[in-house]
Amino acid sequence: MRPLLYVLSFLAVLGLGFWAYRENYTTQAALREVASLQDDIANLHESLAIQRAEWAYLNRPERLRDLAVLNFDRLGLLPMEPHQFGRAADVAYPPPPSIADGVSDGVSGLGIDQPMDTAGTLNADPEVQTP
């Protein structure tokens, strides 16, 4: 009985030692990974800060104003002025539906039976468009 106990405890020590050895190396690997991740995070933070600065630089009012002037013939952007405001009551009603649209029950009365493009499309040549 006793020798068996000895053998078993010896095996247990051996097993625990092996487990501790492995845990040690896994921990070290994890720590190394955390360190490299933190380096990555710091680098990303840094590039984020630079990109934020660059975004702010590219969007500075002076440049946007110049761009609006340069591209006036395509975009037609003007400074915001009081005369651009309007009254909701002044907005025209849509023209009454014509007879050809058929019976008016719900959606079909509006003549919508296919998915329709509400965003519209730019008819300009994509080659001409600048990003």
Added chain:
Amino acid sequence: MIRTPLRPLARILHARASGANPDTIERENLRQRHEVMRDKARGRAQLRLLFLCMCFFSAFTLVGARMGMLSASEPMEPRSAGAATNIAQGRADIVDRNGRVLATNMLTHALYVQTKDLIDPARVARELAAIFPELDGPTLERRFTDGRSFLWVRKVMSPEQMQAVHNIGDPGLLFGPREMRLYPNGSLAAHVLGGASFGAEGVDSAEVIGTAGIEKALDVRLRDPAQAGTPLELSLDLTVQATLEEVLHTGVMQYEAKGGAAILMDVHTGEIAALASYPAFDPNDRPNPLADPNAEPGDSPLFNRAVQGVYELGSTFKIFAAAQAMELGLVTPDTPINTQSLSVGRKRFSEFDNHNYGPTKTVTEVIEVSSNIGTGHIALMIGGERQKPFLKSLGLLDASPIELVEAKGARPLVPKKWPDVVTVMASFGHGMSSSPLNLAAAYATIANGGTLVKPTLLHHTTPEIGPRVLSEQVAKDSVMMLRRVVTDGTASMAKMDEYAIAGKTGTADKPRRGGGYYEDKVVNTFASVFPAEAPKYVLVVTLDEPIDRTGPEVRRTAGWTAVPVAAEIVRRTAPLLGMHPAIAPQPVDGLTAVKQ
């Protein structure tokens, strides 16, 4: 185990035969046995002691070794604890009220030289001078070889320049990381932001310190590591600020002014939506202060006219006299006031350009036509001992509490004694000087219903209700008087259909350095509030030495210079501030005509 008998039979028999006592043999043997047992026990005890010694020794060695290691090692945070996300942030960003960046940091590098590691100082000096135009090759070479071991060459440089320095390939050239302050919008809001520079410099880092403006005034907050991640949110609106600066610039150019300033402030919260001073500078490359001691401070672009420009603000002060007289119950808006003549002691006061406004005018009309004599009579009714505390309660006699480092140095110039002559002159803004910012705060007090407003550059949403200076009715009547100035008086160029502006013009002669006033140099101010029916913003526009040449004769009054600039600012910024204009009804078309 072989046991030795205590009474061995052979020896006992032998002893008995010889007549000796056999018991002695037993005792002798017993003694020997006890001796053996004692030796064994002692040995065991010694072993135990040794073992215990070993235990204590190793325990103490362990503790000692650990203590030694702790004292000898560098203190370090446990690596797995806490995410080091704030490494990149040294100084907090500054953003406008919509979160758009006004000031941020950028990582760059400083260049320094360890001269003893230089292989070929002459070549390095030559090539560095080729990369950085402001460096001089021979001087640099002399400094490399005059015995010093360490030398700063550049504080910051661009990535391209850094690569070029790398390409020189000398081991003595070294880079130190630097956080550089960057103002991406260039000269926009330059006087608010101020600027930053490097403080104490080390190889691995350098501290960035504010040199002017809000960067210096709130330096402690911006440098606080605990708040480095949260940007400082200003009350400025980038778009409004840009528009204001654009219009002010155009105005200064059009009226050939030396400079100008404009302040747009929320009347309820005291938040400054835009503050501009022209000429401006680029805070990324802050110019040096003027070296010439005789130069006027206003000649430097660093001079913030809105805060540091302590001018006589002229007739814009008249509304304060009228408001106080109404508050004290001395007059109502319709009380007739003598506008014929006014003399205090031997001093006779006259109107601008020696106008004659007739024998009497009501208080409203006095403000409307900007009568010096009428306002002087109102001021004499109030008296100096009541006028001075009132002006002080409006904040006109103290430095502005705004978060700009320049504000503390710009104390209003106030006469020490306050005789009747000063009372009369102060009532129309002469003989005492204040800054446009103080004027804006005082107008905000009138515009918001009579409670004191503290101007601030920091964004906060809830209004801080200050102490009451004027009753609500007086404040309302005062705004209506200011409205009359625009509809029927001196500021008629601010009349427009979209927004109802109420305001007061002011034209003051510029004082000479040695005393007296210039004949042909004026400071024009227009202080206004809008919309007049429920004021939300106060706008103060000041032009320094403007001239209007559009008419047959040269005009220098505020009504012809500052007022149109202010009107244009309102027209452009009010839509951006979310204010709906009064819209004229559209002409009747066929459909609505039938309905009617």
